[in-house]
Amino acid sequence: xxxxxxxxxxxxxxxxxxxxxxxxxxxxxxxxxxxxxxxxxxxxxxxxxxxxxxxxxxxxxxxxxxxxxxxxxxxxxxxxxxxxxxxxxxxxxxxxxxxxxxxxxxxxxxxxxxxxxxxxxxxxxxxxxxxxxxxxxxxxxxxxxxxxxxxxxxxxxxxxxxxxxxxxxxxxxxxxxxxxxxxxxxxxxxxxxxxxxxxxxxxxxxxxxxxxxxxxxxxxxxxxxx
Amino acid sequence: xxxxxxxxxxxxxxxxxxxxxxxxxxxxxxxxxxxxxxxxxxxxxxxxxxxxxxxxxxxxxxxxxxxxxxxxxxxxxxxxxxxxxxxxxxxxxxxxxxxxxxxxxxxxxxxxxxxxxxxxxxxxxxxxxxxxxxxxxxxxxxxxxxxxxxxxxxxxxxxxxxxxxxxxxxxxxxxxxxxxxxxxxxxxxxxxxxxxxxxxxxxxxxxxxxxxxxxxxxxxxxxxxx
DNA sequence: TGAGTGAATATTGTTGAACAATCTGTGAAT
DNA sequence: ATTCACAGATTGTTCAACAATATTCACTCA
Numbered sequence: 001x002x003x004x005x006x007x008x009x010x011x012x013x014x015x016x017x018x019x020x021x022x023x024x025x026x027x028x029x030x031x032x033x034x035x036x037x038x039x040x041x042x043x044x045x046x047x048x049x050x051x052x053x054x055x056x057x058x059x060x061x062x063x064x065x066x067x068x069x070x071x072x073x074x075x076x077x078x079x080x081x082x083x084x085x086x087x088x089x090x091x092x093x094x095x096x097x098x099x100x101x102x103x104x105x106x107x108x109x110x111x112x113x114x115x116x117x118x119x120x121x122x123x124x125x126x127x128x129x130x131x132x133x134x135x136x137x138x139x140x141x142x143x144x145x146x147x148x149x150x151x152x153x154x155x156x157x158x159x160x161x162x163x164x165x166x167x168x169x170x171x172x173x174x175x176x177x178x179x180x181x182x183x184x185x186x187x188x189x190x191x192x193x194x195x196x197x198x199x200x201x202x203x204x205x206x207x208x209x210x211x212x213x214x215x216x217x218x219x220x221x222x223x224x225x226x
Numbered sequence: 227x228x229x230x231x232x233x234x235x236x237x238x239x240x241x242x243x244x245x246x247x248x249x250x251x252x253x254x255x256x257x258x259x260x261x262x263x264x265x266x267x268x269x270x271x272x273x274x275x276x277x278x279x280x281x282x283x284x285x286x287x288x289x290x291x292x293x294x295x296x297x298x299x300x301x302x303x304x305x306x307x308x309x310x311x312x313x314x315x316x317x318x319x320x321x322x323x324x325x326x327x328x329x330x331x332x333x334x335x336x337x338x339x340x341x342x343x344x345x346x347x348x349x350x351x352x353x354x355x356x357x358x359x360x361x362x363x364x365x366x367x368x369x370x371x372x373x374x375x376x377x378x379x380x381x382x383x384x385x386x387x388x389x390x391x392x393x394x395x396x397x398x399x400x401x402x403x404x405x406x407x408x409x410x411x412x413x414x415x416x417x418x419x420x421x422x423x424x425x426x427x428x429x430x431x432x433x434x435x436x437x438x439x440x441x442x443x444x445x446x447x448x449x450x451x452x
Numbered sequence: 453t454g455a456g457t458g459a460a461t462a463t464t465g466t467t468g469a470a471c472a473a474t475c476t477g478t479g480a481a482t
Numbered sequence: 483a484t485t486c487a488c489a490g491a492t493t494g495t496t497c498a499a500c501a502a503t504a505t506t507c508a509c510t511c512a
Contacts, residue, residue: 015298017286053279056283057282057283057286060243060283060286060287060290061286061290064286064287064290064291065290072241088376088377088378091374091375091376091378091379092374092376092378092379094329095322095325095326095329095374095376095379096321096322096325096379098325098329099321099322099324099325099328100321102325103320103321103324103431148317148318148321149317150314150317150318150321151314152314152317152318152382152385152386153317153318153321153322156378156382159378160378205329
């Protein structure tokens with residue numbers, strides 16, 4: 001049950017290039033390819049059994065998703081988000097997410113889905129499973145953005161959340177970052193159910209501010225440079 | 227700038243693929259390549275003087291920007307936004323733009339820049355220059371999104387505005403769509419200057435609703451199918 | 453010893469040709 | 483007229499090569 005970004009999925013050898021792109025995406029998301037590491041065209045094309053040309057095309061796709069950075073004549077590297085990138089991530093989230101809860105009109109089905117996500121998050125917290133909690137948290141924020149009904153905004157949120165995962169992978173020891181926020185997520189849903197959209201938006205903004213500060217604190221302490 | 231079709235022996239080694247991508251982008255934006263038209267790999271690679279392989283890579287980039295759609299084994303076509311795409315465009319704008327004015331803290335410089343844009347729009351309207359008005363309108367909404375300080379959101383807005391231009395190109399006779407909205411833009415800036423952010427956000431949302439309705443009306447009347 | 457220099461090497465960027473897979477359109481047979 | 487098959491055209495992918503740029507490393511000279 002991966003919630004990785006799915007584009008044109010399934011269909012095995014439909015397009016080799018899309019297949020390769022998804023393989024690389026999965027490996028990066030799984031932390032198998034650590035941020036900053038170089039992706040050599042020759043070795044990768046050999047190990048994946050594809051031409052250097054199609055691999056290159058897959059690189060173009062991944063670069064468009066900004067989970068890989070391309071330096072001319074130097075090669076492509078797994079994106080290594082730093083302090084500035086984290087700030088940018090939260091600039092986006094602080095704009096989109098509160099707007100979604102402020103002006104969104106949640107259907108009962110959407111509210112129930114969010115409640116289900118909250119339950120899963122609580123179960124993961126009680127079980128002490130950090131990856132499960134990370135997944136649930138990501139699902140929650142995707143559900144929030146889905147309130148806008150916009151596919152483009154959902155894609156942007158996907159991109160941003162993928163970058164978030166890279167940030168966590170870049171930190172040597174990932175703390176239980178999400179523990180504090182499970183209940184705040186639940187509070188937002190409760191306010192939405194009561195129709196207190198303005199309150200929910202304000203709380204969500206404060207919540208995001210706190211999360212950014214905490215994350216930046218960890219990041220500064222762990223890896224000041226690079 | 228140059229619209230020369232021949233790249234005989236000039237302009238090499240400046241990242242051919244990016245160059246080709248920008249050339250195609252410019253031609254599409256200029257309406258030289260109309261929405262729905264097919265981009266043949268063979269003829270384009272010949273006329274542009276590049277390999278079919280690098281052209282293909284440029285296609286991957288443009289597809290990532292969704293100004294071109296790729297149909298497997300059929301080819302790539304200039305995106306032809308329809309009714310559903312217009313609705314999606316306004317879902318995005320109705321989320322991002324009001325959020326930017328509601329939670330943004332405009333600097334005096336930003337306000338002055340917006341005033342300058344308004345002046346340009348008024349001059350264009352008085353001169354009856356539709357393209358100038360379109361440019362000014364686009365600049366205004368980019369300035370609005372810039373209030374968030376986010377580069378990613380600005381890029382998304384760019385993408386959306388590029389799609390808007392395709393919509394206009396798809397309409398046989400583009401009416402003076404922007405005429406009505408120059409003063410409403412000015413009103414938003416005025417409210418921002420007075421610190422009435424909530425009012426500005428509400429007005430902007432109503433404004434976007436009206437624009438969407440008008441555009442959809444034109445679109446239904448002009449080209450009902452594909 | 454250490455810093456600067458320059459050739460040797462490796463990697464990326466681009467090309468052209470080739471072949472497989474798929475789609476399109478035409479014509480023949482029923 | 484409908485269906486089927488076959489040839490033609492276009493896209494998807496691979497391979498081998500070369501040009502351009504980066505990196506490495508040995509070497510000279512203070």
